Amino acid sequence: SQKIEQNSEALNIQEGKTATLTCNYTNYSPAYLQWYRQDPGRGPVFLLLIRENEKEKRKERLKVTFDTTLKQSLFHITASQPADSATYLCALVGDSNYQLIWGAGTKLIIKP
Amino acid sequence: DVKVTQSSRYLVKRTGEKVFLECVQDMDHENMFWYRQDPGLGLRLIYFSYDVKMKEKGDIPEGYSVSREKKERFSLILESASTNQTSMYLCASSLASGSLETQYFGPGTRLLVL
Numbered sequence: 001s002q003k004i005e006q007n008s009e010a011l012n013i014q015e016g017k018t019a020t021l022t023c024n025y026t027n028y029s030p031a032y033l034q035w036y037r038q039d040p041g042r043g044p045v046f047l048l049l050i051r052e053n054e055k056e057k058r059k060e061r062l063k064v065t066f067d068t069t070l071k072q073s074l075f076h077i078t079a080s081q082p083a084d085s086a087t088y089l090c091a092l093v094g095d096s097n098y099q100l101i102w103g104a105g106t107k108l109i110i111k112p
Numbered sequence: 113d114v115k116v117t118q119s120s121r122y123l124v125k126r127t128g129e130k131v132f133l134e135c136v137q138d139m140d141h142e143n144m145f146w147y148r149q150d151p152g153l154g155l156r157l158i159y160f161s162y163d164v165k166m167k168e169k170g171d172i173p174e175g176y177s178v179s180r181e182k183k184e185r186f187s188l189i190l191e192s193a194s195t196n197q198t199s200m201y202l203c204a205s206s207l208a209s210g211s212l213e214t215q216y217f218g219p220g221t222r223l224l225v226l
């Protein structure tokens with residue numbers, strides 16, 4: 001079955017450093033992958049989408065890579081700030097174009 | 113901006129009660145979704161709808177039903193609430209069928225079933 005894995009342990013990063021989060025998937029070849037941010041008690045908010053034929057996508061301090069050979073996406077936040085502290089979710093399109101398959105998320109903590 | 117609203121932020125119900133969770137989106141989106149989110153698990157799809165009066169089962173539909181009588185409104189019904197349905201419920205919408213569709217989420221309803 002399709003499976004997505006994100007690091008379940010919280011990631012602690014010093015302010016100003018680059019935070020890197022990982023999303024691995026198995027038994028699937030998605031056409032695209034999305035990253036969302038979720039704050040406590042809130043719904044996820046879309047950040048970036050990357051297609052299978054794109055190696056890298058950037059948006060301000062955010063960068064996403066997509067390696068279809070490794071079946072992995074990396075999500076980077078450069079010059080991290082305490083306000084970047086949140087849980088970050090990756091999601092892949094499922095067999096149906098309506099359905100996204102979600103990772104459990106990685107909690108990122110940026111320490112001042 | 114897309115706005116997705118959910119009828120309650122917090123809800124406490126007793127086992128066996130019928131529970132209604134309402135979701136409304138204001139951007140004329142075709143697709144609407146109901147998920148539940150539990151610690152350590154990803155978002156799990158309960159039901160989705162790609163048009164008025166249309167519904168499709170997601171991964172965990174047992175114990176739930178849905179209703180979409182109007183395009184902007186998607187309701188989740190727990191026919192007879194059980195303690196294992198205690199969870200965070202998230203509604204989402206997306207523009208149209210097909211790929212590359214970002215989902216927009218409501219704030220969530222935290223349901224406690226006693």
